[in-house]
Amino acid sequence: MTDLNNSSNGGDARRPDDASGHDDWEAFLNDHAGELEDVERSRTAKRFDRHARREEKKTMLTADDLSDEAFTGAGHGPRDYTSSWLDTDDVLDHHGMGFSAPNPSLKGIRVSKLICAAILAIGVVGIIVAACLPHIVGIVGLIAALCVLVGAGGLIAQHEGRDVIHDDDSDNGARV
DSSP states (O other): OOTTTOOTTTTOOOOOOHHHHHHHHHHHHHHTHHHHHHHHTSHHHHHHHHHHHHHHHSOSOOGGGSOTHHHHOSSSSTTOOOSOGGGHHHHHHHTTOOOOOOOOOOTTOOHHHHHHHHHHHHHHHHHHHHHHOGGGHHHHHHHHHHHHHHHHHHHHHHOOOTTOOOOSTTOOSOOO
16 A cells, blocks of 8 residues: 555655556455445445535536636627726827826806805805804804805806807817
8 A cells, every 4th residue: 555655665666557456456345345335334425425416416617617708709899908007108108199287277167156156165164163063053054054055056047057069169079
């Protein structure tokens, strides 16, 4: 049994030929047939058999085991671009386009919208102050609530909606 691991033969480990190995195995099975039958009938062996049958019934292969290429033939769709978004600077430099920071023009904002936004902000701050200081909640809360209503109402009344078309030169069609 330990012939292959026995180093007492000068390190010359020899495997028996297939014919003699087969004969040895048959002789072992014949010598220990009664013991092997006892092991085969044991509770542990039966439990192992049940476990092995259950494992055989389980799914051998799931969709998670397969790569995406098995379903889609990867490399043929718009999302199959393998480059990272982190190499954007390299792409821009390669094509001669530099990065230009956005510089929006604020000259199209009406003064009335700024005033309504400021009144709304003052109202929100006033409500927070009124909530923190209970002894002045009556007057400050009332004034702050009126500011919120007037500011929000003014902004809603001045809202132009989605269907407004801007035809000036600075309009590139992007809606953010």
